[in-house]
Amino acid sequence: MKKKILVVILIGVTLLIAASLRSVFIEPDIQFISFQSATLNTALTEAHAKWSKAVEKYGAGAVYELVASEYEHVSGNDWHTAGHVLGGIFYERYGIEAVGYCDSRFDLGCYHEALGRALIENGATSLADLFEKCVSNGSEKECLHAVGHGLIAREGYSEEALLKTLSLCRELHKSTELVQSCPGGAFMEYNTRLLSEKKNRDIDLFHPTYPCEMLPADSYRGICYFWLPSWWLGFFHEISEEERVKNFFHFCASAKSEKDIHACVEGIGYTTMPTKEKRNTEVCLHLPKEFQESCSFVATEGKTYNPYDEEK
Incomplete structure (x- = not known):
């Protein structure tokens, strides 16, 4: 009987310690940050700083899950932008391999940022290689949409750049889900400019x-x-x-x-x-x-x- 009581006590103490450690070392870094337009740049800077430290301590996978849990009941804008922040942090640490830590959550925001950054740095000349590497870690649709974001950011947000990006999308396109794919990513980025200016046009x-x-x-x-x-x-x-x-x-x-x-x-x-x-x-x-x-x-x-x- 004493043995059973001791086991129960030990389990309880272990759970309390785990909860305390989570509260002290992780949750303060992952608390909700709103990305509404009026405070977007400040919010992005704050989230990047806090979540980068968390990734350094606990790894990309753990932080991705914690942020997803914190943002799963919020508006589409905050949810999606949180994914962009994560994608940027992962890309800075892992390069194009960052897409391996992304999935369809955050309305694909993590993919958008990671592959978009890769295209900005490497240019359209490496598009086929980047796309192939992305698909090997994710799905074709997510990668195509992210390509649309990256191409328009790379070209510079002009009318000419938009038309050039749409032409490249047409050459690359394999998916029938066009709205969520490369053209959709191009139009979304042209309007929201999350990859460069960090604010809506x-x-x-x-x-x-x-x-x-x-x-x-x-x-x-x-x-x-x-x-x-x-x-x-x-x-x-x-x-x-x-x-x-x-x-x-x-x-x-x-x-x-x-x-x-x-x-x-x-x-x-x-x-x-x-x-x-x-x-x-x-x-x-x-x-x-x-x-x-x-x-x-x-x-x-x-x-x-x-x-x-x-x-x-």
Whole structure:
């Protein structure tokens, strides 16, 4: 009997010590940091410093899991940006092998940053080798999307750079999931500029759908419209959900064709979600009835679409 009591006591003491060590040495470094636009640069610097120290002490895999646990119930923007911070830290330590520590969590943010950094440093001339190395550690779709981010950051965010990147995407493209793949990564990075300037490009309220309207339909124009709401969110996150969705639809309605408007509306469904794990179909009810189905499909399924047959 005494032996059993002693075992129970020892187990209890061990658990208490483990919990104390976790609290003292790890959790203070991994506590939640918001990446909202107004404080983005400060937040990125703070997270990079704290999480880098944690990686040095505990390893990339352990820190990845701790950050994922800390951010799993937060908004899509904070969730995704946390992945970018991790990808940057891993790339600084491991080079392109960093992609081996990334997975589909953080809406692929870790992949985006790690491979994007590799492309910025090595250029498009090494694209095939980098892509092959990425695929050997991850999935083709994640790597293609990250390639889109890296190429546009490397080329410099001009209209000319965007068109060149889309051309390279077309040469490289093997996936049928175009929205989440190379073109999607290019448009996302063109708008959010997470790999270089660390801030959204400014919005022109007279031309909120730029650069999509300048693109021909066969240059992934629908995908461009799809990714606009995720960029707009950085400027409208402080207003109510209803106001935000109505503003977004007003912008979408200026698109070139009805097909483009539906692409943009699906982007609303994909972007305006309360957490990364619960997409909210109620946001779609703030839209005109003829567009609610396009929005709710993505909000419910969490799936993107392939808007133009000619892009396959």
